[in-house]
Amino acid sequence: xxxxxxxxxxxxxxxxxxxxxxxxxxxxxxxxxxxxxxxxxxxxxxxxxxxxxxxxxxxxxxxxxxxxxxxxxxxxxxxxxxxxxxxxxxxxxxxxxxxxxxxxxxxxxxxxxxxxxxxxxxxxxxxxxxxxxxxxxxxxxxxxxxxxxxxxxxxxxxxxxxxxxxxxxxxxxxxxxxxxxxxxxxxxxxxxxxxxxxxxxxxxxxxxxxxxxxxxxxxxxxxxxxxxxxxxxxxxxxxxxxxxxxxxxxxxxxxxxxxxxxxxxxxxxxxxxxxxxxxxxxxxxxxxxxxxxxxxxxxxxxxxxxxxxxxxxxxxxxxxxxxxxxxxxxxxxxxxxxxxxxxxxxxxxxxxxxxxxxxxxxxxxxxxxxxxxxxxxxxxxxxxxxxxxxxxxxxxxxxxxxxxxxxxxxxxxxxx
Ligand code: HEC
Ligand code: HEC
Ligand code: HEC
Ligand code: HEC
Ligand code: HEC
Ligand code: HEC
Numbered sequence: 001x002x003x004x005x006x007x008x009x010x011x012x013x014x015x016x017x018x019x020x021x022x023x024x025x026x027x028x029x030x031x032x033x034x035x036x037x038x039x040x041x042x043x044x045x046x047x048x049x050x051x052x053x054x055x056x057x058x059x060x061x062x063x064x065x066x067x068x069x070x071x072x073x074x075x076x077x078x079x080x081x082x083x084x085x086x087x088x089x090x091x092x093x094x095x096x097x098x099x100x101x102x103x104x105x106x107x108x109x110x111x112x113x114x115x116x117x118x119x120x121x122x123x124x125x126x127x128x129x130x131x132x133x134x135x136x137x138x139x140x141x142x143x144x145x146x147x148x149x150x151x152x153x154x155x156x157x158x159x160x161x162x163x164x165x166x167x168x169x170x171x172x173x174x175x176x177x178x179x180x181x182x183x184x185x186x187x188x189x190x191x192x193x194x195x196x197x198x199x200x201x202x203x204x205x206x207x208x209x210x211x212x213x214x215x216x217x218x219x220x221x222x223x224x225x226x227x228x229x230x231x232x233x234x235x236x237x238x239x240x241x242x243x244x245x246x247x248x249x250x251x252x253x254x255x256x257x258x259x260x261x262x263x264x265x266x267x268x269x270x271x272x273x274x275x276x277x278x279x280x281x282x283x284x285x286x287x288x289x290x291x292x293x294x295x296x297x298x299x300x301x302x303x304x305x306x307x308x309x310x311x312x313x314x315x316x317x318x319x320x321x322x323x324x325x326x327x328x329x330x331x332x333x334x335x336x337x338x339x340x341x342x343x344x345x346x347x348x349x350x351x352x353x354x355x356x357x358x359x360x361x362x363x364x365x366x367x368x369x370x371x372x373x374x375x376x377x378x379x380x381x382x383x384x385x386x387x388x389x390x391x392x393x394x395x396x397x398x399x400x401x402x403x404x405x406x407x408x409x410x411x412x413x414x415x416x
Pocket of ligand 2: 215216224226244248249252256257260263266267270
């Protein structure tokens with residue numbers, strides 16, 4: 001038994017080491033730092049994003065002209081403000097960490113989109129968690145085989161009866177039944193917790209919470225052709241688009257009470273928010289003040305962090321964008337949902353405007369993707385009659401202006 005325990009322990013340690021190894025192999029520290037601290041603003045070999053291409057950092061005049069380019073670069077990254085740069089936030093990194101980032105940048109080979117070599121594919125797949133799990137399972141299985149044969153060898157040398165893998169397994173299960181059941185339940189709970197945690201962090205694409213009323217955009221905006229602006233009336237002239245109040249619903253649902261029980265039940269919830277019963281009461285606009293209203297508690301779907309500023313009117317009215325370019329085909333969905341970048345790339349308006357998103361919806365990269373590609377229509381746009389001349393002078397010879405040229409990449413425009 002003690003021998004068995006020792007085997008079990010070594011097996012456990014092996015598994016832990018194995019996992020650590022994979023993490024180290026898949027991502028060097030330099031890569032990790034780059035991805036979490038720099039990638040939002042710098043590409044490697046992909047051209048300028050918000051800051052210059054990382055491959056060009058070391059050849060920048062700013063550093064080349066000094067006695068110690070590398071040392072100056074390190075100082076720069078630690079505190080760009082010392083160099084009069086306010087657009088890049090100071091990075092709390094040690095000189096060693098910054099050098100690791102540079103090593104990673106130096107060794108990084110940009111992915112060639114058309115020609116995908118088999119090596120690249122293999123590398124990409126090895127970081128896929130499913131593949132890693134499969135490999136771990138396989139290795140564990142091999143390990144079991146090896147251990148059982150070792151055990152049998154030992155037993156043989158002590159002239160004890162030997163066991164096959166299956167018999168060992170059966171014995172182990174009968175002896176440890178309770179432990180196995182508890183372990184299994186714990187494992188599943190842990191996985192469930194982890195899954196929920198991961199879904200909650202940063203991932204907003206496809207987010208579509210259940211709403212207090214089974215509202216359907218498809219039925220209203222699709223089949224009945226109600227204009228988005230009828231319900232989201234502030235999108236055209238204010239920063240927030242807002243969700244309609246129950247009064248807006250009552251414009252129709254004071255009369256439209258639903259064709260079947262299910263519909264009537266859901267529409268009844270709108271009535272309830274006025275303190276009325278759809279079956280017995282009457283609705284009277286003149287008595288609106290006397291109703292005990294409790295607002296319908298719609299759950300917010302889109303929610304940018306507080307430090308970011310987004311204005312609907314600027315995009316819809318001034319920029320002339322359609323709702324679908326950012327929200328996808330809402331008229332084909334039930335309740336509100338955050339569209340995915342892939343869905344947005346299939347929207348005709350975006351194809352026509354030459355907009356292709358590379359970053360997940362609602363991230364900073366997503367905003368920038370569009371600002372780099374969408375041309376601003378300045379002719380006949382009152383907002384620009386003043387600005388127009390100045391910009392044309394600034395970018396002489398350029399015919400089409402994208403949003404970034406009118407300041408769409410300036411931090412202060414999107415951040416308080
Ligand atoms: C929020 C955006 C942002 C982040 C994050 C960011 N940078 Fe920058 N970085 C910039 C901008 C913008 C510039 C250009 C500033 C200028 O020249 O006025 C810049 C410039 C630089 C330069 C100078 C390049 C040159 O050609 O002058 C280096 C080096 C640099 N960044 C390294 C880093 C490293 C390393 C990280 C991560 C640890 C990082 N940056 C993170 C925005 C960022
Ligand atoms: C322009 C008119 C109009 C407005 C405004 C309107 N609806 Fe409707 N709604 C309809 C029509 C028409 C139906 C189809 C009724 C039926 O099932 O016979 C309907 C059906 C529904 C249903 C039943 C869906 C089903 O399963 O059949 C719900 C729930 C509903 N609406 C909620 C709302 C809410 C909430 C609002 C306000 C945000 C609203 N409606 C605003 C016209 C409207
Ligand atoms: C340029 C992209 C873009 C366009 C075009 C756009 N939206 Fe939005 N919409 C957003 C973003 C980003 C948010 C999240 C805003 C926030 O959290 O502050 C949002 C949020 C919303 C919300 C949630 C309430 C709010 O204001 O935060 C509604 C409703 C909405 N949009 C409806 C519309 C409608 C209707 C249209 C068309 C008239 C439209 N949007 C056009 C990007 C866009
Ligand atoms: C009849 C009224 C009505 C019409 C018409 C309508 N919506 Fe909505 N919309 C709502 C209601 C009510 C909600 C809140 C419940 C939900 O999330 O589905 C909502 C939610 C949304 C949200 C998510 C808001 C959030 O919390 O982030 C978006 C985006 C949105 N609508 C876009 C559109 C677009 C685009 C159109 C036109 C194709 C449209 N809506 C037409 C009533 C309407
Ligand atoms: C589908 C394209 C698109 C997306 C996505 C988009 N924008 Fe824009 N944005 C525009 C256009 C077009 C304009 C120019 C509007 C105009 O003519 O002033 C603009 C202008 C702006 C401006 C004003 C810039 C200036 O110099 O006046 C701000 C601020 C802004 N957007 C913020 C955001 C934020 C924040 C996001 C992401 C949450 C975002 N935008 C996503 C297309 C987009
Ligand atoms: C077009 C709009 C826009 C511009 C321009 C912009 N940002 Fe952002 N930024 C955003 C949005 C939206 C978010 C929130 C993204 C999210 O929640 O994932 C964000 C997030 C951030 C974050 C938090 C880290 C993160 O990735 O979530 C930092 C730091 C930041 N921005 C710095 C800057 C700096 C510095 C500049 C100027 C060089 C800048 N931003 C320019 C829209 C913008």
